[in-house]
Amino acid sequence: MSTFLITGASGGIGSAVSQRLAKSGHQLVLAARDVDRLTTLQKSLPGDGHRVIAVDMASDQSVAKFSERLESLDLELDGAVLMPPQPHAANDPLPDPEVWRTLFQSSFIGPLATLKAAVSRMRPDVTRGQRAKIVIISGISSAQVLGHYATSNVIRTAWLGEAKTLAFALGDRNIHINTLSLGGTLTPVYRDSIARRAAAAGQSFDDRLEAETDNVPLRKYGEPSEVAVAVEGLLSSFSDHMTGLNILHDGGFTRAY
Template identity: 30%
Template sequence: MTTALITGASAGLGTEFAWQLAESGHDLVLVARSVDRLETLAEQLRAAARVQVEVLPADLADPDQLALVVERVHAGSPAPVDVLVLNAGYGLGATFHRTAPGVEEAALAVMVTSVLVLARAAVEEMVPRGRGTIITVGSVAGLMASGTYSAHKAWVRTFTEGLGRSLRGTGVTATVVNPGLTRTEFHDRAGWRASGFPRWAWLSASDVVADTLAAARAGRVEVTPSLRYRAASWLLRHLPRGVVRRISRSF
């Protein structure tokens, strides 16, 4: 039995990763701030999938609490982490100059620093064992110019691409998923108006996670679920940046 640790597991893609990994036979370590939601999810997973589920409440913006998650990644017994899903993240719902510095610094810690620190811990454990999977959650927004969220996700994509290259031949893989608009709680929590986007633009969380896990199992470094978002990503990579900046104003 292999064990998967998932950050941001209490909602959205994190919860979907938990269900799909449990259904494929993985024991789980669930990480998020909300103890109640984690405990409820853990009970449901144990009952439905008959897997072992650990609950590890942590705010990844807090260095001391992040250190607890690092400690769990480093734990080799009784259930070493074989799959690490770095999913924790959120939108700020405001432009940079309207967001308090502490809020921006916390978002950077969750979406960038924790990815770096936890990926490092995983590599240190997985490479000597000769196996392991690291999955990071980027975004098509990482190709845009939508404030610090875009910057964070651009970093995640580039970091994972470099990590995947450096891990070749070790038995450990790194995969970044770049979803487009996906139906989760993400937009409501950020205060973004989801109704402003057409129905066809939305992806399901189940499809995004299924595509991600298939790509990770195949050892692919990057995956963008759906043909429409692969086409959009191609355009964003090739359009003049001035055009991309104008497009980004709508988001």
């Protein structure tokens, strides 16, 4: 049995990842802002020993309290799934400095401090067959520029650079770090946004979904359960000779070598 930290655990993707890992027999440390939702998730998971820690990655004080709480649990982590809060769609390529400060705090600085706390609890020993695995979940604007995601294009690519840097810094400690860049994924929140666009266009949900996925080779968006399968693979021995990589999970939408 391995022990993994899951941030954003109460969200659509986080819940799917948590359910799959718990079903596979792993022990989880569930982290997110809403303790009530985390507790509900904890009770729904198979297995015992799952822990809950509140953290708001937009707040330095909250991250500091999270770090103290994680330390007090005295657990050795075998890995972590980090889901930094993602900037919403925005067309302005030159927003005010305060916009950048707020976005970098919530989507990069706070999450990186959270990851630092998790790394401090990782002590893999290859002689005993142990490696630690980190998966950072981002979006496809980390792989190619999207015109209506101006700020996201910057912040998500920052995570690719950080993952490459950490791959070198942590490799000799047998800690692997890879990123997973998602295309459209049918979380409850994304389903709602499709439904709103469908209503505005006078379409059914299915017709709108078919139109939106016309430029995706697989002609579909991903499901949270499919993301969970990919995450589990990257946390497993599958990635024993992989680090610093960005894996695209977008149905073939990104067309680049």
